[in-house]
Amino acid sequence: MSGSGAPIAGPLDPAPAAPMTGRGAPRLQIRDVRKTFEGKKPVEALAGVSMSLAANEFVSLVGTSGCGKSTLLSIVAGLIDPSGGDVLVDGASIDGPGRDRGVVFQTYTLFPWLTARENVAFALRGEKMSTKARREVADEHLALVGLESFADAQPRQLSGGMKQRVAIARALSYKPSILLMDEPFGALDAQTRLLMQELLTRVWESHRLTVLFVTHDVEEAVYLSDRVFVMTNRPGRLKDEVRIDLPRPRAIEQQEAPEFLELRRRILASIREESLRVEPGIEEEIRA
Numbered sequence: 201m202s203g204s205g206a207p208i209a210g211p212l213d214p215a216p217a218a219p220m221t222g223r224g225a226p227r228l229q230i231r232d233v234r235k236t237f238e239g240k241k242p243v244e245a246l247a248g249v250s251m252s253l254a255a256n257e258f259v260s261l262v263g264t265s266g267c268g269k270s271t272l273l274s275i276v277a278g279l280i281d282p283s284g285g286d287v288l289v290d291g292a293s294i295d296g297p298g299r300d301r302g303v304v305f306q307t308y309t310l311f312p313w314l315t316a317r318e319n320v321a322f323a324l325r326g327e328k329m330s331t332k333a334r335r336e337v338a339d340e341h342l343a344l345v346g347l348e349s350f351a352d353a354q355p356r357q358l359s360g361g362m363k364q365r366v367a368i369a370r371a372l373s374y375k376p377s378i379l380l381m382d383e384p385f386g387a388l389d390a391q392t393r394l395l396m397q398e399l400l401t402r403v404w405e406s407h408r409l410t411v412l413f414v415t416h417d418v419e420e421a422v423y424l425s426d427r428v429f430v431m432t433n434r435p436g437r438l439k440d441e442v443r444i445d446l447p448r449p450r451a452i453e454q455q456e457a458p459e460f461l462e463l464r465r466r467i468l469a470s471i472r473e474e475s476l477r478v479e480p481g482i483e484e485e486i487r488a
């Protein structure tokens with residue numbers, strides 16, 4: 201819409217030659233990352249994604265189901281190798297997972313036989329620290345997510361939201377500069393989800409780390425982010441970049457503001473356009 205100070209960058213080149221940059225020197229660079237899953241019927245998941253995240257930037261990735269969001273996040277986490285392109289942290293190519301990147305996934309990934317504190321402390325096993333120091337760091341991070349009184353609880357005694365808070369505490373405990381989150385609140389009810397969004401905003405505003413966040417929830421993306429990227433259908437590329445210049449610190453009430461609603465509308469329209477776009481060849485595949 202003209203005259204609304206539109207922060208949308210518009211359609212992007214399928215594979216931009218230069219990665220898009222955020223503010224400041226890039227902390228994380230994704231350069232023309234491609235992925236085809238080989239097999240009897242190869243699946244092209246990503247067709248060249250490039251983006252740069254500045255230090256302390258919060259960037260979300262939205263797009264239709266199956267467009268390659270989790271694939272991209274797993275590549276950045278170093279859990280799977282790209283078929284082409286590379287990922288750099290502070291200018292150096294990544295080589296597998298590393299302590300510079302913390303990861304939180306949608307499904308609860310806690311060890312059921314360990315307490316909340318032990319789950320966090322387990323992530324610190326590679327650090328040169330005494331058991332006591334490990335315990336202290338674990339407690340400090342459980343307090344950060346408001347779970348100080350649940351340090352001795354087992355995962356089965358915790359609600360879904362609490363388990364995700366332990367997962368966040370664990371991912372932050374080794375002080376990564378980048379946090380990768382794949383639909384971390386996707387399995388939570390609406391009310392818990394709002395609380396978790398507020399918690400994450402608070403943690404991010406106090407810790408200031410670079411976040412790459414995948415979600416299906418457009419309101420969540422707008423509320424949390426500095427920028428939101430919309431992906432195309434599979435094979436995934438970046439389609440739109442939307443800058444979220446809403447003031448910080450953010451409050452949940454901002455979700456009612458006209459600027460917020462306009463950003464949400466634009467992103468939803470962009471995703472909807474993709475979901476209505478029939479994949480070339482899919483009709484033949486269905487008929488076959």
Ligand SMILES: Nc1ncnc2c1ncn2[C@@H]1O[C@H](COP(=O)(O)OP(=O)(O)OP(=O)(O)O)[C@@H](O)[C@H]1O
Nearest residue numbers: 237243244245264265266267268269270271272434
């Ligand atoms: N290990 C794998 N082997 C083969 N194909 C895969 C593998 N992982 C993902 N894919 C395929 O790659 C495409 C992208 O999957 P991905 O999980 O990245 O999508 P997504 O955007 O995260 O979807 P959702 O929003 O549903 O979580 C899909 O077509 C999926 O079937």
Ligand SMILES: [Mg+2]
Nearest residue numbers: 269270271382
């Ligand atoms: Mg996914």
